[in-house]
Amino acid sequence: MCLGIPGRVTEIYESDGLKMGKVNFGGISREVCLDYLEAIELNNYVIVHVGFAISVLDEEEAQNTLELLRQLDELGSEPGPEL
Amino acid sequence: MKYLDEYRDGELVRRVVEAIAGEISRPWTLMEICGGQTHSIVKSGLDRLLPEEITLVHGPGCPVCVTPLEMIDRALSIAGRPEVIFTSYGDMLRVPGSTTDLFSVRASGGDVRVVYSPLDAVKLARENPDREVVFFAIGFETTAPPNAISILQAGRLGLSNYSVLVSHASVPPAMRAILAWPGNRVQAFLAAGHVCTVMGYWEYPPIAEQFGVPIVVTGFEPLDLARGIQMAVHQLQEGRAEVENAYTRSVTFEGNRPARELINQVFETCDRKWRGIGEIPDSGLRLRDEFSVHDAEKKFDVGSLQTEESTTCIAGEILQGRKKPADCPAFGQQCTPEHPLGATMVSSEGACAAYYLYGRDIS
Numbered sequence: 001m002c003l004g005i006p007g008r009v010t011e012i013y014e015s016d017g018l019k020m021g022k023v024n025f026g027g028i029s030r031e032v033c034l035d036y037l038e039a040i041e042l043n044n045y046v047i048v049h050v051g052f053a054i055s056v057l058d059e060e061e062a063q064n065t066l067e068l069l070r071q072l073d074e075l076g077s078e079p080g081p082e083l
Numbered sequence: 084m085k086y087l088d089e090y091r092d093g094e095l096v097r098r099v100v101e102a103i104a105g106e107i108s109r110p111w112t113l114m115e116i117c118g119g120q121t122h123s124i125v126k127s128g129l130d131r132l133l134p135e136e137i138t139l140v141h142g143p144g145c146p147v148c149v150t151p152l153e154m155i156d157r158a159l160s161i162a163g164r165p166e167v168i169f170t171s172y173g174d175m176l177r178v179p180g181s182t183t184d185l186f187s188v189r190a191s192g193g194d195v196r197v198v199y200s201p202l203d204a205v206k207l208a209r210e211n212p213d214r215e216v217v218f219f220a221i222g223f224e225t226t227a228p229p230n231a232i233s234i235l236q237a238g239r240l241g242l243s244n245y246s247v248l249v250s251h252a253s254v255p256p257a258m259r260a261i262l263a264w265p266g267n268r269v270q271a272f273l274a275a276g277h278v279c280t281v282m283g284y285w286e287y288p289p290i291a292e293q294f295g296v297p298i299v300v301t302g303f304e305p306l307d308l309a310r311g312i313q314m315a316v317h318q319l320q321e322g323r324a325e326v327e328n329a330y331t332r333s334v335t336f337e338g339n340r341p342a343r344e345l346i347n348q349v350f351e352t353c354d355r356k357w358r359g360i361g362e363i364p365d366s367g368l369r370l371r372d373e374f375s376v377h378d379a380e381k382k383f384d385v386g387s388l389q390t391e392e393s394t395t396c397i398a399g400e401i402l403q404g405r406k407k408p409a410d411c412p413a414f415g416q417q418c419t420p421e422h423p424l425g426a427t428m429v430s431s432e433g434a435c436a437a438y439y440l441y442g443r444d445i446s
Contacts, residue, residue, distance in 0.1 A: 003119050003277075003303075003431070003432075004225075004276075004277045004280070004303070004333075006084070006085070006086035006087060008085075016236065016239075016240065017236075017239060018202075018232070018236065025084070026084040026087075033200070033202060033229070033232065035232060035341075036228055036232070036339060036341040036342045036345060037339075037341070038339075038340065038341060045085065045086055047277070047280065047333055049225055049226070049229070049277060050172070050199065050200050050201070050226060050229050051199055051200025051201075051202060051203070051229065052200065052228065052229045052232070054225065054228075054277065054280050054281055054333075054339060054342065055280045055333045055334075055339060057086055057332050057333060058331065058332045058333070059332075061331040061332045062086065062331075062332040064331070065310070065329075065331060065332065066089055066095075069095055069098065069099060069306065069310060070095065072098045072099060072101075072102050
């Protein structure tokens with residue numbers, strides 16, 4: 001139920017008073033409600049849950065997390081120097 | 084695909100698991116709240132990769148599983164009415180009520196339809212002005228804003244033939260209830276990443292502090308889960324009990340403010356029964372009075388309901404993290420996804436379904 005799938009916003013428009021858009025999920029495009037996102041721009045990646053975008057993914061945070069985990073190999077267990 | 088493939092990188096997951104193994108010095112029991120996380124853990128085999136000191140118990144975060152039996156029976160009664168188009172997420176159709184399920188109601192002539200989004204149900208109400216369209220609004224905080232929008236939208240479009248059967252649950256009160264149970268085994272929580280995307284995690288520091296348990300907001304891909312487990316174990320090893328966020332690309336402390344405002348505009352807090360668990364104070368959401376025209380419970384009088392649970396099924400103990408699916412004598416025998424005795428075998432978030440689908444412990 002709380003499944004959320006990331007996709008890229010390819011169109012933004014209004015329909016019956018709601019902010020809607022098209023979101024591309026790895027080649028498949030679906031209509032998604034964007035109405036309760038505070039700010040959304042074309043090509044942003046969003047998490048979509050039951051046809052509604054619930055967040056705009058933060059690219060910088062995503063890269064920071066991956067970078068931190070990639071460094072585990074060099075540093076050993078984070079942050080323990082005692083290993 | 085971006086934001087998926089990099090979090091399914093097996094090599095990186097192994098590195099994180101090695102880091103956990105390098106640090107862990109005693110057994111710890113962690114609970115992942117959300118059934119979506121349970122499925123990802125079992126599907127990816129992460130549970131088998133982790134050091135044996137870690138026990139993962141699966142939480143009650145499966146809305147289909149915890150929807151009270153009375154509510155399923157009410158849905159079945161409403162769905163059987165000739166004037167009704169009953170709409171629901173697909174997961175609900177096989178959930179056993181006291182005597183039948185929505186699939187069987189459909190087979191007997193009921194107009195039961197699966198929708199992907201509550202806005203699809205609003206569309207049906209618009210296209211069928213002479214019918215009553217009812218949407219089965221179940222779910223946690225993640226699903227509440229879409230349902231709120233559907234109700235507001237029906238109001239704007241003047242669709243008095245659209246109503247919702249509401250069975251919403253809130254996660255933090257359930258976490259408190261689990262920690263307060265006598266015999267609780269949970270020493271740390273992986274909080275549900277998409278619930279927190281909507282709600283933020285400002286509600287969690289008092290829980291971590293009161294019960295002395297680390298809470299780590301965690302995503303759904305194998306690398307997200309490994310990272311959440313690593314952060315929780317690191318806290319446990321250091322004797323800390325704080326709230327941390329391992330899903331920063333989607334979750335902020337405050338959450339999604341407009342979504343939270345929508346929930347407050349349309350719903351109010353109430354006590355709520357959780358199937359298999361019992362009543363948890365302040366753990367539910369019901370429609371505010373001003374939206375009662377869209378309240379299916381008020382619109383359709385179904386009389387008094389006599390509920391009856393399976394005597395074999397141990398779904399309640401599984402949802403409470405006390406037992407595992409293989410502890411049930413019916414698991415994989417009388418109880419399968421095609422013929423479920425309990426909701427945990429039905430849902431794409433149910434622990435029994437995860438164990439069955441990915442071949443865990445089937446003799």
